[in-house]
Amino acid sequence: MPADRLHLVRHGEVHNPGRVLYGRLPGFGLSVDGRRMTRQAAEYVQSLARPVSALISSPLQRTRESAEPFTEIFGIEPVIDERVIEPTNVFEGRRMVRALLNPWNWRHLRKPALPSWGEPYLDVVGRMNAAMTEAWNAAESGDVVIVSHQLPIWITHLAVAGEPLRHDPRERRCALSSVTSFEMVDGKWTEVSYAEPAGLSGAVDVGAV
Secondary structure, three states, rough: OOOEEEEEEEOOOEEEOOOOOOOOOOOOOOOOOHHHHHHHHHHHHOOOOOOOEEEEEEHHHHHHHHHHHHHHHHOOOOOHHHHHHHOEOOOOOOOOHHHHHHHHHHHHOOOOOOOOEEEEEHHHHHHHHHHHHHHHHOOOEEEEEEEHHHHHHHHHHHHHHHHOOOHHHHHHOOOOOOEEEEEEOOOOOEEEEEOOOOOOOOOOOOOOO
């Protein structure tokens, strides 16, 4: 039997005093508030009173740290999966406001539907779907938790809903430590719920791709 439900959990707040787009850069771990938020996400999944049989994480520091409360609560060690990592982005390591003021960077904005500044949306959808499907089929029963990043989770939501992948990043519904849950019905993903269990007041969320 496959899994019963799959939860895509976004990492918590990152310590990012320079407010740069951190992307795949090393050294960006959770803030003190970020650790609190990830604990609340894990406790939310626990409150659903559903057994969790598998835990998967992106290899980046912030997601591995966000998986730790799930290990503590459910007693499952995370499996690292490169397919659920943050997308690439040419603006990595920069402050976006400053970068966009430089006309030399405007060439990276020529095809926003692709997008031309980083990994194509269709590629993100493909790798996320592959990772989710493999995890779903590998589980004997229970729920699967995948700790990932804002864009991969949001782009998965858009693909499952049949909506255009091109979007305004400022309008993503994928808060820090949010939980977006899916079930597979007749071979197709269906989104069943979205929750923001962590207190977001004052959270700094400026480094997502």
